[in-house]
Amino acid sequence: MSEEKDLSELSGVEYLQLVMEREANGETPAISSFLGMNLVEAEAGRVVVDLTTSPNFLNTQGTVHAGIITTLLDTVMGRSIMTMLPGGTPFTTVDLQVHFIRPVSAYGIRVIGEGKTIRVGRRIATSSGEIRDEDGKLLAFSTCNCLVLKEN
Numbered sequence: 001m002s003e004e005k006d007l008s009e010l011s012g013v014e015y016l017q018l019v020m021e022r023e024a025n026g027e028t029p030a031i032s033s034f035l036g037m038n039l040v041e042a043e044a045g046r047v048v049v050d051l052t053t054s055p056n057f058l059n060t061q062g063t064v065h066a067g068i069i070t071t072l073l074d075t076v077m078g079r080s081i082m083t084m085l086p087g088g089t090p091f092t093t094v095d096l097q098v099h100f101i102r103p104v105s106a107y108g109i110r111v112i113g114e115g116k117t118i119r120v121g122r123r124i125a126t127s128s129g130e131i132r133d134e135d136g137k138l139l140a141f142s143t144c145n146c147l148v149l150k151e152n
Contacts, residue, residue: 008088015087016042016079035068037075045117047079053109064104069131073098073142076115077127081146084120090149091125098142110134123148 007015019029020039031037032049041048051072059065074096081091104111111131118126129142 010087012079012082012085012087012089013042013044016047016083031071031075035071037072039079040112042079042083044083045080047076047083047115048112049076049079049115050110050112053104053106053111055106058106061103062106064106066098066100069100069104069140070096070098070142072111072113072131073115073129073140074144076113077129077142077144078115078146080115080117080127080129081120081125084117084125085148091146092149094124094145094147096142096144098140100140102137102139104131104133104139111139118143120148 010018016039020042022028023032023039035051036054037049037051039047039049049072053064057064057068074093078091078093085091111133113129113131115127115129118128125146125148127144130138131140132138
């Protein structure tokens with residue numbers, strides 16, 4: 001990008017729209033690049049991210065490792081909270097509960113994660129997340145609480 005924007009002045013939705021633009025140009029945040037996550041949708045209180053599974057995600061049972069699924073859930077839930085905070089407001093996950101419903105194949109399956117903000121308070125924000133396959137089958141779901149830190 002030739003012109004750098006002051007990211008702290010962007011709302012959470014504007015920031016994620018910038019991320020989508022950058023991803024379209026081959027620039028992705030480190031964790032997204034590492035796992036092949038793609039930001040698909042971002043609106044106030046809701047975010048969708050997908051990824052295609054890979055043999056690199058295998059656990060010893062031959063399915064996608066729980067850490068990959070948990071990372072996708074943490075990403076969509078955190079980003080959904082981001083869309084509801086003023087620009088530049090830092091936050092961090094303080095707890096995360098994941099329920100695994102079905103095993104996920106590690107061989108080129110597209111999974112879609114959706115995060116929705118439940119509530120944003122002064123100090124704690126809560127969101128939920130789901131991961132589904134392309135047929136809409138629920139694979140895992142989660143809730144999390146994030147600590148909202150002082151604005152920059």
